[in-house]
Amino acid sequence: MNAAALSFKPNNHFDSAETVGRTYGQDSLQAPDILAAIERACTRIAPLWPLQQFVAVNPFLGLSDRSFAEACEFSARMGQGEMLMPASFYAEQYRRGYIQDADISQAMQQTGSNRSLQQCLIELQNLPSHDTALPGNPCYTLADHLDAEHGSQWALLITDEISKWCAAYFDQGQSAWRMPWRGLPLYAAWRRAAAFDRTPELAGLSAFRQTISALPEQPIEAITRILAAMGLPSARLDDACHRQLLTVAGWSAWVRYKHWQASPEQTQDALLQLLAIRLSYDYALISAVASLQDVETWRDHWQDAPLANTDTGAALEIRHIMQSAYELATQRPLFEKLASALASASPHQADRKNLQAVFCIDVRSEIYRRALETQSNTIETLGFAGFFGFPIEYIALGHHQGQPQCPVLLKPKFRIRESVSDADVGELSDILEKRWLRKRLNRLWKGFKNSAVSCFSYVEISGLSFAGKLLSDSLGLTRPVVKPGIAGLDKHIVHRIGPVITRQRGRLIAKGPVVETGIALGDRIELARKALQGMSLNEGFARLVLLCGHGSSTVNNPYAAGLDCGACGGHSGEANARVAAAVLNDREVRAGLSTQGLTIPKDTWFVAGLHDTTTDEVRLFDLDQIPHYFSEDLLLLRRWLDQASQLARQERAPGLGLANDDAASLTRAVSKRSRDWSQIRPEWGLAGNIAFIAAPRTRTSHFELNGRVFLHNYEYRQDTDAAILSLIMSAPMVVASWINLQYYASTVDNRRFGSGNKALHNVVGTIGILEGNGGDLRVGLPWQSLNDGKILRHEPVRLTVVIEAPAEMIEQVLANHAEVRQLVDNQWLHLTRIDPFDNCCYRYIQQHWQAVTDYGRER
Template identity: 55%
Template sequence: MITPEYLTSELSDQAAGHSSDASFQSAARTELLRAVDEACSRIPPLWPLRRFVAVNPFVGLGDFHFDKACALIRKVGRGELLMPAGFYLEQVEAGHVTPADIERAMHLRNSGERPESASELIDFLRRSAHASPSPVAAIETLADAIDRERGSEWAAFVVEEISKWCAAYFDQGQSSWTMPWRHLSLYAAWKRAAELDYNPEAAGIPGFRAAVATLPDEPWELIALAVDELDFSAGARTDFLHRELATIGGWSAYARFRVWESDMRGERDDALIHLLAIRLAWDVALNRVFRPKLTGRTFQPAQCAAEGSDLRIRVLMQLAYELADQRRLMRVLTSGSENHAAASPVPAPRKAAQAVFCIDVRSEVYRRALETVSRQVDTIGFAGFFGFPIEYVPLAHEHGEAHCPVLLSPGYRVRETLKDASVHELLKVYDRRWLHKRTSVIWKAFKQSAVSCFSYVEVSGLLYGLKLLTDSLGLTRPVLHPATAGVSPRHQERIGPTVTRQRGRLVRGGAVRETGIALSERVNLAQAALKGMGLTCDFARLVLLCGHASQTVNNPYGSALDCGACGGHSGEANARIAATILNDRDVRAALAAQGLRIPRDTWFVAGLHDTTTDEVRLFDLESVPHGHEADVAQLQSWLNLASRLARGERADLLGLGDLSSFDLSQAVEARCRDWSQVRPEWGLAGNRAFIAAPRERTRKLVLNGQAFLHEYSPEKDPGGAILELIMTAPLVVASWINLQYYASTVDNRLFGSGNKTLHNVVATLGVFEGNGGDLRTGLPWQSLHDGSRLVHEPLRLSAIIEAEEDAIERVIAKHESLRQLINNQWLHLFRIVPGGADVFRRRGPGNWVKETNWRFEA
């Protein structure tokens, strides 16, 4: 990631002060490069609010075993990867975790340490739960050391100042006035402003501006200077630099996102390096002012330890807690194994419909409801972008957003259009939308300008008072889909994607680049999608491709409730594009030539599942061929009934379980329009399992919306290509989601975003909790806790795959990041014998242990 040519001379000058040996100079330069690169790579990316997606907060710690990462987070982040001892004690006393679970956990760890009994561990928990927490020795920045010595709050002040600066520099249009140095690099702009900023001196750092003026002009020179001046051992550099970035973890994560995005484009962004330089510059300035006045122990930022018996016991109890949950999950999962194994070889009658849903855990509830309504419907689980990685360009826009998992780059650009429109009509729609956008910008500028703010309040205050009243009473206007903004009602139903190749055309503000997908590429995408779904034969007359989205207002985290597989967007565009391509006669003819025949009477229909209201909307029904009208009407009827069942199942968690079906429908509709609603839906709270298996394995199971369900039949994948795709994409994404929820639960201060009612959007990128501090990451507490109990339990993902051992091991051996995820126990991996009931747990490379009655065989 790092190739700074200009670092050479600075390090050479420093090395000359220690030794004239050229080999020392080279070693010093290499060591610093390595330390900075490793520290930066440990930072997870943070996607901006407009396309917020779940991110594994430990994505940069993959080469650490989970146990070691617990100690590292305590040392570097002053946070936790585990629940407190009292939590585990509650689980034991409630009977959720049994002594047998604890004994199994000790057997699984097999660490070679002194064996302990379950009763000894429980006694330790009781003592720890009622004892005052002992201080944790952690790495300190210089600001931390000064605060410990003098009782000051310089660490918080530094974070506040850097955060304020980053909000101004990275602002994406929220601020009315832009800073004058945005044309400079991040570090250069900060240095220019800091040389003029009197605030630190007013706060008590004399000579701050003069000190900044003497600092190097290049970030790498500053980093080298700081490493030398702060004087910590070379072996501790990585952890110390990690600690520096962790103090401004939110902005570090956003800078890491910029690096991630530029890497995906084959470009380079040094924002994270510059931010590290800014953070170190503050410590250098504080060092020059306060270091001579420190009377306590010498500042040694890396000579700290965070491991101990408390941590070791809690790691063991976390495993026992997860084993207890797996015991219950596996009993449910294998309860239908006999029926699955004894399935009749006689072909089943053709289904009336097949419905493909995203693997999102919320789909599990709806799929089960739909199959309950009618036995003539089969459901299939597949990634919600349906295998079409696109950049979707809205009508009258020049650029679009990626509608695919963030692990992928969009391979195709698809433009939104107005179907069957003349050039004159299309231009009228363009003009109307362009005018809508410009009016919105002008109105915002007027409201926020210094000269009009008081007159605006004088004139509009009463009108806004009326709006607040109606909003508070739930009488809000309908939530508009973004695609309909600035478009007349008679045109709204005709807006949709077009996959045919289109050359760039002039639009107000610029030219749209070439869009669409060539026929050969459409054929390849269609073939890959159908094989990934396991849908290569026995097609129904109707195949529903159902994406999903949420519907909320006044919710900065709204995109977190949308489809993660679509990059934090609605799955509508992907579903409609997939259906269009799979209905294409030319595509079908090419597929048939390759041996994949879709019956002539099979029609693909696009739909969208609103996860807030559980309604499903069907699209492009005017294109349904003659003879399928009754089929579509029947499907819509089944969907309406399934929506009622799904809403009823989710009602208790929303506190609406005592309402009638009609009142419940009205209530959830009101929730999604309520500007004060902090919990319009529960999102993916409760996720704990990923299952890749035939639907027959899970069809009759009640998994309570807690499992990602991906269709996979080993017999249809002799080469293992589909299994490889599942394990390296959907499984990894599910793990990212799971670990974000996990981290936000165990330490919301460090990994979450606190209280949603205190959120303030900053720079349109993220939120502050209150009026300042660091940019918050992760999930708000209201997405995890209902006020009396945790709705999301902190459990690492249990991944269960129905496949042969050799096939799974080949995939793991081929992909290092997946291997780290599994071998270092960031998730638990199981396999089920295809068509059978035997379950094996993976304990290490090639080491699979059969479990019988959920006790280990010798």
């Protein structure tokens, strides 16, 4: 970066930052006030999970106590990001007839606008087409203000510098040379590094090292001194701290995650240290670059009137009305289908099924469920959270720690280890020793290839020997890397590996600590009971019950975990399905359930499976444990699954740009995509999600939902105390909302809430992504996961929730769960219910139910 572009000569330069503090009389700031402001700022930051466990997170998590409309204004004002599409988007939807006049009128009614339809359309037409930025944003950092006034690039430099040091400090093993001060707290480590770093001074920030060394060693003391020097109004300190953190929003989110499962105090302390680092750079600008007039002008910006009183606030209001109208238009086809299904709903079939298949509520499962149901009228599918109610930490063979296999809102309660079936102690020891030897050799070989002294000579000498492998990988004929779960294992061993569910105590690795794994019988019975009740599967068991988790097959894709099961913490659902099936097949568990009035027939068997959402193949597990008298049922199941996979691939093919004439060619094509290291869209993930439905499958089985709806089975008649509904609304519904809002945010403002262009991604520290070779840690989804190059593949709408239950049951849940009520009342999602008595839909608006008629328009 050109240093001349960063620096300028101020007109009224002064000697020290303390001069400004004395000028504004802010030396009276107290630590408790600072800490309170920091705590408020920290709660606005949503966590960012690492790539290995990448799960969808609501980026507006810290704003959920505000209404959606208020959050739109606040987010834009703070520079956090735009929460609405540009005016041109809504104008185009109206021009082509997608948004209708009735939608706009209804949206104005819901938002409380007193405009006429004509006024709204005129104002929409007069808005700038694409410019959504706020003119004269008062919530600037000092670096932002100097850049705007003088054309410098201090904000960019500061973000790059902080990102550089955070990447070194938080690195999880990617770098060959580690930061020597990683054992110190973040702020202390950065001060040690800054003492040697001349980059800011070379960029024009004179005496930077001396300025930083003169700051207090404790971060809270440093923050207090800096804020006093800045002279910001005490009433805006929380906004000022929040804005500082937003300039390194990605790293702020990562720090927030680091202590997400620890304690609020630790989270506050970690973000406090990052805040101290960011403020230190603005402090250095006050000391060396900014004039007194610059600081005074910047400070005055923080005294500006609220945005709602400006023309920009009025423009936001129009866009908010149009966003609501757009969402009403998107809901119309869904309510049209529901109205048709409600009118023709048939009684529940009492005949025993040959197969019940339980899938994750993930929207991709909807396509496969429909395909499977067409195979026979003796098949019933159900929707349930993909971890199947088993919050476990799954420890892979030869490891002493595992990964959480449950939604991020939960913590694992049980540790499950892998073992090799029918292996004695000697064989198991040999397998473990061989696996770790191979892994160590692979690490040494990788270290040699990447080392500074050997990388070039290695390529010169050995490069041609890899030509064949490089060619086959490039053509998608082979997989560039082995799947981590089977790395270091012989092929004939892989199929013998499975979970051990019984309670055991011992070492998982040589010389490791003694740990307890497995699940005690009483806990297994309780988990099984809750899982079956959550599936609304208390009776009428089929001969085979398939518990089908899901995962995705991709290579060279840092966001691979984002395509796996969110309910399993960004992992595939294989482990949960196998553990759940093993528990439900356990004779002792069934005996315990029978004493509680829940009887599983002796001729019912639970089978674990995994749906690969890239290839639409379903793999079955632990088949050697299935009794021989299920052999014909198993053959029939395999045939049904093969045919359903073919139908699902054919339905998804056009969206992937594949021809679907020849089934065999299509199968090869999707399989090749899963191995293609240049493929930027191996599948579409959860793009297009618009709704969450909790109801019996009979409500939705008569029509196509096009892979856009989360489907959760729910029978309110089996839920007399609303306990199951409470669980659904406080867990799966919230997770679905998180997913929806992440896709929404990444679409409306990918620059701030997304991760940009996949082709420019670089993995940093195995933690996350940089777009290019610098800048902030990116959050959210890449643009290629949302847009096919021509049109948006994800419509930016808030989630529509449809629940079949009496009004009083839903209202009871809202009354008992403040966070859920907050999501609903503040319009972060749209709540609708199907009344089981009159078969009509009702929308929840301002704490009242309003009938939905005429395909989504209220009466």
